[in-house]
Amino acid sequence: MPATATGPLVNGGISFWVQDAGRPAPRDPLPGAVDADVAIVGGGLTGLWTAYYLKKARPGWKIVVIEREFAGFGASGRNGGWMSAEPAGQFRRYAASRGADAARALQTEMFGAVRESVEVARQEGFGESVAENGLIHVATSKPQLSRARAHLRAMRQQGWGDEDASELSADEVGSRVAVEGALGGYATPHCARVHPAKYTFGLAAAVERLGVTIYEQTRATAIEPYRVTTDRGTVTARIVVRALEGYTLSLPGLARKLLPMNSSMVVTTPLTPEQRDAVGWRGGELVGDMAHSFSYMQITADDRVAIGGRGVPYNFHSGFDRNGRTAEFAVDLIRARLAELFPALEGIELEQTWSGVLGVPRDWCAAVNYDPESGMASAGGYTGHGLSGTNLAARTLRDLILGEDTPLARLPWVGRTARNWEVEPLRWFGATALYAAYRYADRREYAADDGKTSVVATIADTISGR
Ligand SMILES: Cc1cc2nc3c(=O)[nH]c(=O)nc-3n(C[C@H](O)[C@H](O)[C@H](O)COP(=O)(O)OP(=O)(O)OC[C@H]3O[C@@H](n4cnc5c(N)ncnc54)[C@H](O)[C@@H]3O)c2cc1C
Numbered sequence: 001m002p003a004t005a006t007g008p009l010v011n012g013g014i015s016f017w018v019q020d021a022g023r024p025a026p027r028d029p030l031p032g033a034v035d036a037d038v039a040i041v042g043g044g045l046t047g048l049w050t051a052y053y054l055k056k057a058r059p060g061w062k063i064v065v066i067e068r069e070f071a072g073f074g075a076s077g078r079n080g081g082w083m084s085a086e087p088a089g090q091f092r093r094y095a096a097s098r099g100a101d102a103a104r105a106l107q108t109e110m111f112g113a114v115r116e117s118v119e120v121a122r123q124e125g126f127g128e129s130v131a132e133n134g135l136i137h138v139a140t141s142k143p144q145l146s147r148a149r150a151h152l153r154a155m156r157q158q159g160w161g162d163e164d165a166s167e168l169s170a171d172e173v174g175s176r177v178a179v180e181g182a183l184g185g186y187a188t189p190h191c192a193r194v195h196p197a198k199y200t201f202g203l204a205a206a207v208e209r210l211g212v213t214i215y216e217q218t219r220a221t222a223i224e225p226y227r228v229t230t231d232r233g234t235v236t237a238r239i240v241v242r243a244l245e246g247y248t249l250s251l252p253g254l255a256r257k258l259l260p261m262n263s264s265m266v267v268t269t270p271l272t273p274e275q276r277d278a279v280g281w282r283g284g285e286l287v288g289d290m291a292h293s294f295s296y297m298q299i300t301a302d303d304r305v306a307i308g309g310r311g312v313p314y315n316f317h318s319g320f321d322r323n324g325r326t327a328e329f330a331v332d333l334i335r336a337r338l339a340e341l342f343p344a345l346e347g348i349e350l351e352q353t354w355s356g357v358l359g360v361p362r363d364w365c366a367a368v369n370y371d372p373e374s375g376m377a378s379a380g381g382y383t384g385h386g387l388s389g390t391n392l393a394a395r396t397l398r399d400l401i402l403g404e405d406t407p408l409a410r411l412p413w414v415g416r417t418a419r420n421w422e423v424e425p426l427r428w429f430g431a432t433a434l435y436a437a438y439r440y441a442d443r444r445e446y447a448a449d450d451g452k453t454s455v456v457a458t459i460a461d462t463i464s465g466r
Contacts, residue, residue: 009350009351010351010353012325014323014324015077015324015354016265016354017081017196017197018078020195021198023070024070026216028215029217030218030230030232030233033236034064034233035062036062036063036064037238037239038061038063038238039240040066041240041241041243041244042065042074042242043070043072043204044076044245045200045386046243046380046393047241048076049393049394050397051210051212052212053394053397054401056210057398057402059210063212063213064212064235065214065215067216067218068217068218074246074247075245075357075386076196077200078354079196079387080196080298080306081194081298081306081387082193082194082288082298082387083191083192084114084135084191085191087110088365088381088382088383088385088393089385090364091103091154091158093364094365094412097416102410102412103158103412105407106412108159109408110190111190116395117130117192118132121202124206126198126201126202126205129194131301133284133286134188134191135188135191135285135287136168136176136287138184138288138289138341139183140289140341141181143453144445145184146452146453147290148185149167165186168185168186170184172184175280177279177285177287178278178279179341180341187285191285193285215232217232218231218232219231221251222251223242223251239375239377242376242377242378245258246258246356246359248359249318255318256421256422256423257420258361259318259362259421260314260358260359260360261357261359261383261431262313262315263309263357263358264334264355265306265307265334266335267351267352268345269349269350271304271348275344275345275348278342279342292438292442293309294309295309297341307334307338310330311330311334312327312330313432314427316424316428318427324355324356325354331353335350358384360383361418362418362421365416366382366383366393366413366416367380367413367414368393368400368411395408396409437457438460441456441457444456
């Protein structure tokens with residue numbers, strides 16, 4: 001797929017981040033039957049953080065991580081690099097099940113999770129993969145501005161103080177980043193910009209230094225109490241942790257538990273000095289729009305724009321290309337959005353596009369679970385907020401597994417269960433119609449520009465439970 005007259009666009013290849021960081025030497029597969037105290041299935045941030053905190057707390061335990069490809073192959077090595085304090089799930093749902101104070105406690109812990117994720121990276125020697133630059137949400141129509149203000153008001157009830165998030169005028173947005181047609185927005189300092197592959201590879205190395213063994217190229221085919229069956233042998237363990245997020249469907253009986261939602265990204269070539277001046281963005285903040293079909297962006301350490309969205313959010317029967325090949329339709333949507341937001345970058349060469357899957361539960365809320373009877377544990381369903389969410393979930397799992405009655409063990413995502421997703425073709429139809437409705441609603445809102453959120457988006461939110 002040619003990007004411009006001058007260069008081919010790499011489509012897939014896992015992610016630009018993995019290509020840029022360079023893959024570490026492959027780790028050995030499981031050598032056959034192995035005994036351990038803890039077997040963690042999935043070598044993304046959930047699995048790695050869980051190994052990290054458990055091994056720190058119990059240095060004598062034998063902890064192994066089972067990874068189908070390589071640590072960082074999944075969403076953890078492909079994401080948009082927003083390490084934000086936005087909770088993985090909805091305040092109103094956590095409040096409905098466990099009370100507003102518990103939901104606010106989760107928010108407070110999310111602020112801490114961003115700090116902790118940055119601090120550990122620095123202590124463990126991969127701090128160069130993260131920069132604390134904050135986050136700006138930009139509204140480019142009156143309805144988006146109304147939503148930004150309403151969202152900020154709601155955040156005040158959810159534990160965000162004046163110093164945690166503040167409204168920006170059009171001029172204030174403009175002085176930070178030159179988004180075309182910006183009418184205002186809001187900013188928060190609670191967000192770090194991450195190079196996802198460097199970060200995840202750095203954490204995997206730190207986990208290994210602690211004495212955890214990561215077995216790569218080893219596919220779990222079934223998990224059950226005290227046992228993980230793989231294509232390379234069986235691991236017996238007192239505790240088995242499922243940390244597969246968007247790949248949960250790869251295990252028998254879990255096909256409808258978490259919907260593997262595609263998110264797609266595109267990265268440009270490095271900006272010329274003129275383009276760099278034109279976009280401003282000197283603070284390196286993460287930037288998101290307020291459209292229903294949300295776009296997320298970062299300016300990389302080497303001055304590229306990486307932008308993502310959900311053009312083709314779901315494929316029939318939960319299918320996806322493992323290496324991240326992206327549908328042309330999704331690339332075209334992202335390219336068009338980039339040009340709308342930054343006309344100065346119109347025609348810029350795109351270097352790579354890729355996709356990954358994140359795990360979405362039916363109630364759109366993350367869950368952290370441990371059953372001491374069976375020794376089975378799991379964490380996931382961060383709905384696109386997993387970068388800091390994985391850190392908090394892992395510390396929560398540690399406390400649950402160690403049987404410690406801490407504030408983390410009482411967070412409202414502990415012990416949650418959501419019902420399964422609908423069977424096909426309902427699942428495909430629902431997800432596809434939902435995002436088509438959001439795109440339609442965005443177009444209507446730009447056309448009407450009367451400050452009102454499109455009724456189509458409101459209906460879509462109600463039907464989807466988002
Ligand atoms: C394109 C994209 C952009 C995103 N942007 C952001 C963002 O900006 N901010 C944010 O907070 N979140 C973002 N997310 C979500 C975030 O990346 C995830 O929530 C987070 O990385 C989940 O980590 P995980 O360890 O639970 O899952 P993963 O990182 O997906 O790890 C699961 C691992 O399990 C392995 N595996 C799969 N099947 C098996 C098996 N049968 N046996 C053994 N191993 C197996 C996979 O190879 C994979 O390495 C984004 C996600 C995507 C895809």
